[in-house]
Amino acid sequence: MKPAAFDYIRADSTDEVVQLLAEYGDDARILAGGQSLIAALNMRLAQPRVLIDISRVEALSRIRVSSTTMTVGAAVTQAVAEQVVRDNNTIPLLAQAFPHLGHFQTRNRGTVCGSIAHADPSAELPLCLATLGGTVNLRSRRRRRSVAANEFFRGVLTTAREADELVESVQFPISKQPVKNSFVEVSMRHGDFALVALAGLVSDQRVHLGVGGVADRPWVETLPTASGDDLDAALEDLVWKLGAQDDQHASARYRRHLVRNLGRKLISELGAS
């Protein structure tokens, strides 16, 4: 469990990062918090020629909160974002999700954008970003572009990011009105990747239900809030559309059971009062 040799470059500016990405492309990997990358390096699942460490790029270490969005830079740790979210109470869904996200030790190192870029289908932050309808800001030497979360996540560990692009920041929308929301997760142990995670929020009498851990990416479905046959049928369709798979920790049936039961419970709680 020792990594293969690589060059390490500590970038000082975003320009330098995108310059390096333009030069090395898929032969480079961005090192931010390293919570997935270092393990992958040690197991030689990844053997990049170059690691570009962005953790000390000042411009990437900021969180900006406006009246409509919270923009989290690529080097911002999950712990810092968690604190901001808790302090200003603007995105309660995130505040609920953060405690499920690994352990405080991993949140101290791991970054928000790193989790988004990694696109693990069981991870909490991609699920929240997709459910909230957030955006990923990509930057390369060629251009800058913003991609909606539901376009960004394309499969297991696969995103719309091109090899020369940096996830410069992600943007979580802040609702003007108070929004009812809820986050529940079932995992084998506290801090594990979710077997099933559900993120729900209500707007315009509809529930946006995000499901993590089942399909190959976060899946967001809009469902009626009122309980009844319509909701049950829509939920049952969703349960099966996710294409749950068996693995060594849980059967497909178990995942369907959780989406069905916890989903109904979550929606009825959100729909009530």
Place this chain on the structure above:
Amino acid sequence: MNDPKTSIRAANWTGQALQRREDAALLTGAGRYADDLGIHPGTLHAAFLRSPHAHAHIKSIDCSRALAHQGVRCVLVGSDVRGWAKPFVVGVKQPMEHWCIAVDKVRYVGEPIAVVVADSRYIAEDALDLIDVDYETVGAVVDTQAAIDANAPVLHEAVGSNVVSDRQFVYGEPDAAFSAAPHRVKIKIRYPRNSCTPIETYVVVAEHGSEGDYDVLSNFMGPFSLHAVMALALQVPAAKLRLRMPRDGGGSFGVKQGVFPYIVALCLAARKAGAPVKWVEDRLEHLVAATSSTGRVSEIEAAVNSDGRISALAYDQLDDCGAYLRAPEPATFYRMHGCLTGAYKVANLKVRNRVVLTNKTPAGLVRGFGGPQVYFALERLVQRIAVELQLDPLEVYKRNFVSAGEFPFRTAAGALLDSGDYHAALQLAWQRGDLAELLKRRDAARAEGRLYGIGYAAIVEPSISNMGYITTVMTKEARAKAGPKNGAITSATVSIDLLGAVTVSVASVPHGQGHITALAQVTADVFGLHPDEITVDVELDTRKDAWSVAEGNYSSRFAGAVAGTVHLAAGKLRDKLTRIAAAQLQCDAADVMFAGGKVFAHSAPEKTLSFSRLASGPHWAPGLLPDGVSPGLHETAIWTPGQLEAPDENDRINTSGAYGFAFDICALEIERSTGKVRIDRYVTAHDAGTLLNPALADGQIRGGFAQALGAALMEQFAYRPDGSFASGTFADYLVPTAVEVPEPLIAHMETPSPFTPLGAKGIGEGNNMSTPVCIANAIADALPPETDPQAIELPMTPSRIIDLIAPPEEQPAHIAPAATGDGKQFATSGSVTIAASVEAVYRVLHDPRKLASVIPGCRRLEAVSDNRYVADMTLSVGLVKVGFHADISLVDEEPMRRMRLSGKGSGALGTAEGDGRITLTEVADGTRLDYDYAFSLSGKIVAVGARMIESATGMVLQQLFNRLGRVAGGKAPAGGIWQRLLRLFGLHRPGAGERR
């Protein structure tokens, strides 16, 4: 001044809950673990090449590229080992060979094949990727019951079967008892493979000396009978294999026993390198290949009277020992042989034990060793007896327990249960846990439709293993030929230094049990000193220390055997000091007292000698010793329990020196919505004889309980049907953390053992034996009564529970079925319409240059014959990016219509094999390509990435067919290409696209 007579009574350190002396160093980073110790300049570093296959012949190994890599010194391979070593000896005579690394065949994923020795571990690992091994894979057998099938692939051809030992035992008259019994209750159980995963992994530093000797530093823990196994494998006299073990062990739980084949391999690697070699096992290596408990399949049946009394028991047990029978296996069976009747008075017993080999990591010592497997069967059976006969389970226990007045009690299979009061222990648990209250809670919960259950377990906890028990696997004729083996020989040395201070030295190799603390307590009492004044040396050097065959840190032998032997050695030394003191005090030896750092005559306590002055004197003035007292203050005691005899001619065997007892009660609730188990209360009442230090005893209980909770609810080494291993990280092998482990209520009672010097018995493994089945019984009690009792299988994950209790479900007809990603082979199929002619598509597939551009990540593709290609490819999914070499064949089954595309890839991360059919059909808008593809992965990639790697590989196939469409001149179907392709190829069956 204190009255010395009073202080004698006051200074009774043994039995006090003293804090651990070890902890200050451990908590401040001053621990001295094997990896921390200095190594000689010029020490090289080793890495192991391991098999990605569960079962394969090694046709050739080519190390030339690895040897050319800068910094690589040598590579040890099977042919070296054949020349210098021998296969390991084992207790079952069969024509099978287990070498320290594979010589011609691999039999489990992770089996060592070669050892690279290099200037650094990094370079050594680089070189692993440069060794070319040509394998010829053969069918693997993973399931224990499948392995005994006559048609199963055989691991060791010369044996001719995977059953390497089949023994039947009859004690009393079980058949008559079964015929006469009004009730027969039976259950079949499966116990999974798991382990106790110490934080510290294996460490070996080996050196080959100029006299042909081997000098090894390792965190090996015994049993030291394995020293002989290693020396025989290395073909040296035992004295030429020097083993040194550090003061601090980072956890073992039996597991460090399994380092011994690596010690031999690294001795040989050091010999080949001509330099010392160090190896530290990494976590992946540890989980894949270190060791495992045996997996057990048991059918157990009881003949029961109407009042619940058991008149006979019958076991039919299969033990999955993995790919090799590695010493001391099949000890998992025989360690428990005397205890097969548990805590019960059952005179009639019959047993069939079959030792089974499968393509898995060899099994070995794991805390509880044999106990969890036996008690899972026996205590599930007791629960079933209560249910089927509609009896209160506690009544079943009480009616069957051996009574307090019957000890020492000889069990049917020969164990001599030394002491105990099982009824009192049950009562203690009942009171301590307030069972009456728990029963009320259960009633209340059930009235609300909640799933609340209460389970029990009663276990006899053996400690101080009889070295002769393993010979029970042989017939009495074979035993007679081999010569008797018995005993549990233990050594300890106590000495006094020039300034009169006491040092204790033991051959026990601690791994966190608190040896230093407890031995200081025991010794302090002997000499009337404070425990802090006692130096305890727990390092072990086989060339310098007193040691013998049963030494080491296993079978909970510390309290009963090691501390007891220290007490004997200290007593010998005190006797000598007594005679010296009697001369100086001019009193009778019988009158001499040791207390408060003073020595005095009981009859004249006012005249005292300082202990250190008395004790140092003989060093400086041996000439002044009284007549008949020899010089020297250095006493070694060697003890073995006299009750540990060899198996008798009726196969009766007293398997252990002492037998503790535990009675557990577990109350839990199952959350219906998630299947999660919440333990409401867990009570564990222990009788381990005299407690040397109750705080250490509680620590043992808490640790064992946490591990047992893991075994009950989450831990399992997962293998796929092809033998690939899927639990290579702690994200997949799930160990409970502090958050998941409730605090058990602990109660103690003390019935001293008449057979150990201090009356102490082991307590280290009881909860590993009792807790898994106690939780399982509680779950069984909580689940609806119609639940199949045999479906209670560990680990009882939430998923397993929900699969038992959730209502049936039905997939809506309008939703396309998902692929059966069942964790076995990954199969994918689908179809894509390409806007190009059949001929154009066909041409691409048969043009190496174009085919190269179609295969994602293909860097080079060469045709080696008409329909065979070799390619270098890179698989890139997210941050994962790995290169591999592929061998691809494309065979026309029907020209221009049906082709078979087979591929085999291998790289540093493992191997992939795929095989599928492609069918081309002309359709209105071009060509429809249908494919039906299955592939399997093996090796490291499965061990560390099972959670997502298949779907990722599935995506590569999608890319392949997508590109095929483009290169053939067409364009992919309209619509969100990725979205559509994913639906088409990745996770859905053929025709899914058309239907949507």
